[in-house]
Amino acid sequence: MAFNSERFTFSSSTPRVVFGPNSINSLPEELQRLGSKRPIIVCSPTRTSLASTIRGILDEASIPLAGILDRAVVHVPVDITEGSVAYVEHQSADCVISVGGGSAVGLGKAVCFRTGLPHICVPTTYSGSEMTAILGELEDGKKVAVTDPKILPSTVIYDVTLTMHLPKHLTSVSGLNAMAHSVEALYAKDANPVTSLVALESLTCLAKSLPLVASDPTSTEARSSVLYGAFLAGMAVASTGIALQHKAAHTVAGCCDLPHAETHAILLPHTVAYNLPSLGSDVIDRFGIALVGRPGVSAQEIVSAITSIMQTLEVRCALKDIGMKEEDIGRTAHIAMEKQYWNPRSLELDRIKEVIRRAWAGEAARVDL
Structure with missing residues (x-):
């Protein structure tokens, strides 16, 4: 695509990206970069097995887990978000690790937007939500979208091995x-x-x-x-x-x-x-x-x-x-x-x-x- 000397403005703010097979093993290092010592995992009910695998990685690195929050559902209903925020605060978590598809990433973004916690995304589908500062939530039967730089995750880990069994x-x-x-x-x-x-x-x-x-x-x-x-x-x-x-x-x-x-x-x-x-x-x-x-x-x-x-x-x-x-x-x-x-x-x-x-x-x- 040839450049035609047009005038343009480019501005970009993106998360730190770690891409490659088995890159999930770099999670302890990424938590350390953020100063996190007590993360919590956010996932959907169908992704608890993967969450347990990630717990094992953290256990080997002697990083205590604040818990596994498996409440993520499609469209991120506001009542789910509010209950999740209360749980995260009760567990004294200092970072959110969202694992799964757009629902988990969305709930992670919603929780971190409200709490100010850093957010590490481990996407296992191709939703792309992890790269945006957009949060869509379901409220009163309507999808409401908010855009704010604070919504943008801190780090995204793309590991193809976690997508190999995607139906x-x-x-x-x-x-x-x-x-x-x-x-x-x-x-x-x-x-x-x-x-x-x-x-x-x-x-x-x-x-x-x-x-x-x-x-x-x-x-x-x-x-x-x-x-x-x-x-x-x-x-x-x-x-x-x-x-x-x-x-x-x-x-x-x-x-x-x-x-x-x-x-x-x-x-x-x-x-x-x-x-x-x-x-x-x-x-x-x-x-x-x-x-x-x-x-x-x-x-x-x-x-x-x-x-x-x-x-x-x-x-x-x-x-x-x-x-x-x-x-x-x-x-x-x-x-x-x-x-x-x-x-x-x-x-x-x-x-x-x-x-x-x-x-x-x-x-x-x-x-x-």
Whole structure:
């Protein structure tokens, strides 16, 4: 991608990142860097076995654990957060280690935002939340997002060995969630040559590697590439901001109690189809390079490439198939439009409602709105 002497502003604040196989073994050293002597592990109820493994690593380093908080659930309900804060304070923990997917990372961020404790993330999926200063919580039936530098974790440990047994379906939808970050970073309001390079590398990595993992889930090389792509995706979107894809996904998933990553995956080709006609040829060429392998492709070809990846991964393509009701289409469209936010194309209620309807029905994404 050639530099065209454009004027831009770049500002980035990222956690310390430790990447590589068996990097979880560096956890005691990272705790020492933060001055932590009594950490607590945050995870979901299904990740207690991994939490116990990490407890063993800390035991060998003679680091006492304040406890294992296994209350993380999807969308981070505020009542769960408040109860977790009370438990963390009661246990006199001085650092939070979140282990697992976006739910655990989200709860860890929520607890640390309220308590001021340092936060070490050990992600085992590809959500990318660990790289952002964004916290989404479920309150009164709505997903409420807050952005604050204090939310950004202190350290992230990416260890591919912890992702090797991630089920095929979760690998696929979580990887597509990461792709959603890359996609929006390419056309975000604060996109610049630096973030575009990161987003392009991320999207290329994910588009090539996700099908490889689907065909051979035991491939350490392919899974490492997906994890690397997810890391870059989170870093890119953290530096540029979000638009329609994230607003729609957070609204629909939060209001309808749907799986976060799968909602992102289903909406992705539809929001891309909506926004592509408003993008410059340089941005469309980047999409073409990452998804089709060459510049100069049409908007519909890009959308079709995303759909093809979804079909290869054998993920569901209809929101109705994961629990959304038809009567929720209008409601979620209205909620998604309640607060104005930046998007490369102007947002009109009827058209956003149609975007959600197509995703609900599982129709093929089309560049015709």
